[in-house]
Amino acid sequence: MATTIPTSAFIATPHRCSTGRSSAIWVQKAQFSASSSSLGVSLSLKRPSLRLVSVRCEANGAGMPVIPAQERWMYEESEINGPDIWNKTWYPKAADHVNTEKTWYIVDASDKILGRMASTIANYIRGKNLATYTPSVDMGAYVIVINAEKVAVSGQKRSQKLYRRHSGRPGGMKIETFDQLQKRIPERIVEHAVRGMLPKGRLGRTLFTHLKVYKGSEHPHQAQKPIPLPIRDKRIQFVKK
Amino acid sequence: MTRVRRGYIARRRRKKNSSLVSGFKGAHSRHTRTINQQTIRALFYSYRDRGRKKRYFRRLWITRINAVTRENQIFDSYSQFIHNLYKKQSFLNRKILSQIEISNNIGLSKISYKIIKPNKVNEERLK
Numbered sequence: 305m306a307t308t309i310p311t312s313a314f315i316a317t318p319h320r321c322s323t324g325r326s327s328a329i330w331v332q333k334a335q336f337s338a339s340s341s342s343l344g345v346s347l348s349l350k351r352p353s354l355r356l357v358s359v360r361c362e363a364n365g366a367g368m369p370v371i372p373a374q375e376r377w378m379y380e381e382s383e384i385n386g387p388d389i390w391n392k393t394w395y396p397k398a399a400d401h402v403n404t405e406k407t408w409y410i411v412d413a414s415d416k417i418l419g420r421m422a423s424t425i426a427n428y429i430r431g432k433n434l435a436t437y438t439p440s441v442d443m444g445a446y447v448i449v450i451n452a453e454k455v456a457v458s459g460q461k462r463s464q465k466l467y468r469r470h471s472g473r474p475g476g477m478k479i480e481t482f483d484q485l486q487k488r489i490p491e492r493i494v495e496h497a498v499r500g501m502l503p504k505g506r507l508g509r510t511l512f513t514h515l516k517v518y519k520g521s522e523h524p525h526q527a528q529k530p531i532p533l534p535i536r537d538k539r540i541q542f543v544k545k
Numbered sequence: 546m547t548r549v550r551r552g553y554i555a556r557r558r559r560k561k562n563s564s565l566v567s568g569f570k571g572a573h574s575r576h577t578r579t580i581n582q583q584t585i586r587a588l589f590y591s592y593r594d595r596g597r598k599k600r601y602f603r604r605l606w607i608t609r610i611n612a613v614t615r616e617n618q619i620f621d622s623y624s625q626f627i628h629n630l631y632k633k634q635s636f637l638n639r640k641i642l643s644q645i646e647i648s649n650n651i652g653l654s655k656i657s658y659k660i661i662k663p664n665k666v667n668e669e670r671l672k
Contacts, residue, residue, distance in 0.1 A: 393602055393640065394647045435613045435646040435653075439605070536615075 396441050406514075407445040410523070410530035414454035418497050420540040425449070426501035428533060429514050439503075442510055448530050449517040453490035456542035457482060467496065491517040606643040610653070613646045619657040626657065633660045 371384055382388065409428055413421060431437050431444030457465065465482040485493055494517045502508045516525065559577050562584045566574050573583045611623035620626040630637065637656070645652040 389644045389648050390641065393605065394644060432608070433612050433616055435609055435616075435643075437609055437612050439608075 394436070396436060396438055396443060400436065401441055401443050408448065408525060408528040408530035409445055409533040410448045410450065411533045411535070412451050412521070413449050413494060414451040415456050415542045416540050417542055418455050418457050418493065420537045421449075421455070421535070422494065422497035422501055424533065424535050424537060424540075425498050425515065429498070429511050430502060440507070442507060442514075444511060444514065446514045446516065446525075446528070446530075447533060448523050448525055449494050449515070450521050450523055451519075452494045452517045453486060453519050455486075455490075455494060458542065467493075490519055603639060606639040609643040609646065610639060613653050614657070617654045617657060619654060619661055626660075629660045630656075635660065 371379055376384060387394075411421060411425065425447045427433055429444045429447055431442070434443055436443055462482050467480045467482070467485050468477060470477050480488070482493065495512075495515065498515050499512050502511050516523065559580065563574070563577075563580050565587055566580050566583045568574060569583055572579045574580065607623060610626065614620050614623050614626045620629065635656075642653065642656070645656070
């Protein structure tokens, strides 16, 4: 598991660097948030020290600035020593959930049971697989689904599962079976399944936009370098009896 | 009777209330009647939610620990992890565990290895 530690969770002891700087040099917070990567699989595997309390000098680049003793009174404790991780539960800052640095996953939906796949997808989109999960913040990843028209359901659902929608006018209920909808708009099936498993609300609607479903095996997101979605459900593969 | 004005008494009382609802939207921080109602609600919610805050954070820690435990795959779930933690009579609470897992890459997996039974660890390694 190669999740990187969020920037805001570092604690550091101020170390006496032998540079002889007498005036406090304040590094812009934005600066060292951008230098260390946010969450997700980090391809560079730039892991900081394993110990909680690590010594940070200017060599690291992303460390706390050294504040000389005379000027300590000007700063708050969290600016001197880093965040108090034992008394304040971590909450993500803006730099910890930048959309451009989120992981992209890809799933091939061929012969996968619809609901089981949708459940795993929804978990990853919501960010529930992460240590930094926060319900009020979009910490999750992007998920691409390809071959959506080949998704499988067990039992008689192919001809019996109904998809209903209503136009709003009286008598405006439209009903389709799974089969019919798959012929017409196959992406909608996966989208409908995942949307039902994401939270409903403002955040849920934004999360839903992180799901990208495609009919064939082509998708326009090669530049995001998606990695295969790790699926741990053992019964997700459709077995023809 | 001589005419009696009430003076500043009402204004003083309302001014005390209006500091409690500063920042509320629209009329809720401006009009005295709605300010009155909103202070009652605000105080009620803060009283009630002081208890809820404890519940909410414990819930958050548990979800976070669950997430990491399932990723680490040493234990199958949060419940198994906590069960083993209790069996080993560890005093680590959920708050500390979830903060460890955020600030330290392998903190929770190290703890898991310490509390899991030895033969189980070998099974995991063989997989």
